[in-house]
Amino acid sequence: MEQYIGEIGQLLLSKVNSVYSLFDYFVLGVNALIFLFSSKIVSKLGYAESDRRYNASVWMLRLVNLTLFVLYFLAVFFTEKARPLSVTGLTLLCSFLLAHLFQLHALKRYGRTREIAGTETLSHTYQSEVIGLIGWAVAALISFLIVINVWDMTSWLHTTSVLGAVVLIVYSTKDVWAPDNINGLILLYNNDVEPGSVVQVREIDLLAVVVRTTLTQTVFKDLRRKYKILLPNSRFRACKIEILTSNSNDNLDCNADFKIGYGFSSEQIESFLTQVWQWVADDGSLINEERPPKVRIVENGDHAVVWRLSYRINSAYRLIEAEYLINRAAYDLSYELGIGLNTPLTHSIDNPTLSHLAEKAER
Incomplete structure (x- = not known):
């Protein structure tokens, strides 16, 4: 064997x-x-x-x-x-x-070379x-x-049938590969949406940092959920794109709106929101302390006044983290100062039928 x-x-x-x-x-x-x-x-x-x-x-x-x-x-x-x-x-x-x-x-x-969240990337x-x-x-x-x-x-090169078949295949599949590739080249050519840019697309609820743009898709790092999102270039360019900043490490101006009921003076609300800003500024390096906060009235509504706190953060990549801290500080300080953040009840209607039933139940 x-x-x-x-x-x-x-x-x-x-x-x-x-x-x-x-x-x-x-x-x-x-x-x-x-x-x-x-x-x-x-x-x-x-x-x-x-x-x-x-x-x-x-x-x-x-x-x-x-x-x-x-x-x-x-x-x-x-x-x-x-x-x-x-x-x-x-x-x-x-x-x-x-x-x-x-x-x-x-x-x-x-x-x-672009810097994305502290990491240099050749894009x-x-x-x-x-x-x-x-x-x-x-x-x-x-x-x-x-x-x-x-x-x-x-x-084969002399026969039109073979070359014609190749051209036919390319033409029949153009709807699959052409839109994304063309839109990818347009994005790269315009240089508006570059790796490191912070963009917001409200139509698809996207707030993210651009990681990479290829001929077929754009890769994002979601700021809310911290995971990657792949979006075809044709769909991305079809939406309204808000470019917040071209570099995630740049300063970014942000706003936080609060609905506060009537009955408080402007000085009280300005002092309250300034304390909110100071609380977040003392907590870490999120807020740029060189730029003082601005407090404005956005709308005098039927049920409440919309106050806007404008502030600047040091890194656009930490946008969501800054929003969380602003909301937390406002919630805690509202208890200390007695300023409610809930939309107040403007009026109530006394329903006779309900009052009659309540009196009958007590008897």
């Missing part, structure tokens, strides 16, 4: 040696190393492990590695197609790596995305031409 297995092994080894050259062994060895260290290679290509594209690039690289292994394996059994199979796999691997290297060069050359710009997209297109075109020539299928 052992002798039989040994003979099969020697037969396979001789078969492999007759098909593979020294260069083929070198390619397989490099491919194996790339497969084992794919995570480190992708991280060197400019993707952080927290980046959503990091995992996608790792799995795509491993898929290309496995494809190369499979093609070389098939070359053993289809010796007449050994060269086309091996060259096809090698072309796919080289194209993938070259496209990523081209994209990395574009990011480092034309990207912009894409319009130029880097366009150049990276061109790099992918060139790599795909070169790979296609090499594979066509290796398999001796150049006659």
Whole structure:
């Protein structure tokens, strides 16, 4: 049995040696190393492990590695197609790596360093995305031409049916890929919504920091719930976007409205809201103490007066935290000063029927 297995092994080894050259062994060895260290290679290509594209690039690289292994394996059994199979796999691997290297060069050359929540991030710009997209297109075109020539299928390029089918597929799927990509390029070109910007979109109840803008989607860090939100670019640009600040570390002017009943003088309310501001200012580094608070009347309503406390925070990233502390301070101080924050009851109607029933119940 052992002798039989040994003979099969020697037969396979001789078969492999007759098909593979020294260069083929070198390619397989490099491919194996790339497969084992794919995570480190992708991280060197400019993707952080927290980046959503990091995992996608790792799995795509491993898929290309496995494809190369499979093609070389098939070359053993289809010796007449050994060269086309091996060259096809090698072309796919080289194209993938070259496209990523081209994209990395574009990011480092034309990207912009932004600080998001205290962390510096190298983000894409319009130029880097366009150049990276061109790099992918060139790599795909070169790979296609090499594979066509290796398999001796150049006659396909002369037939309008094949090219027409490709154009038809691209045109029929334009509603899937075109809107988000075009809107992504517009966002990057305008430079209004950049990584680190704090935006508010009331239509979808979004108050967040922009983390990254790609050709297909924009990634946000929600300020209320502290998790990431992925929004297609076409939907994002269709909404009314309020840009609060272009940098989450910049100062931001904020307002807090309170409905307070009539019966208090302006001096009392101004003193109350100033104490609220001072309480939050003494609590930490949220509020910019160099900018004094401003107290204004927004509306004299039927049931209450709407008072507005304007203040400035040191970091837009802590906007929600500042709102929480302002509301907490107002709640605690309202008890101490006897100023109610609830909407007062303006009048009550005495219902005779209810009064009669109440008197009858007492009897």
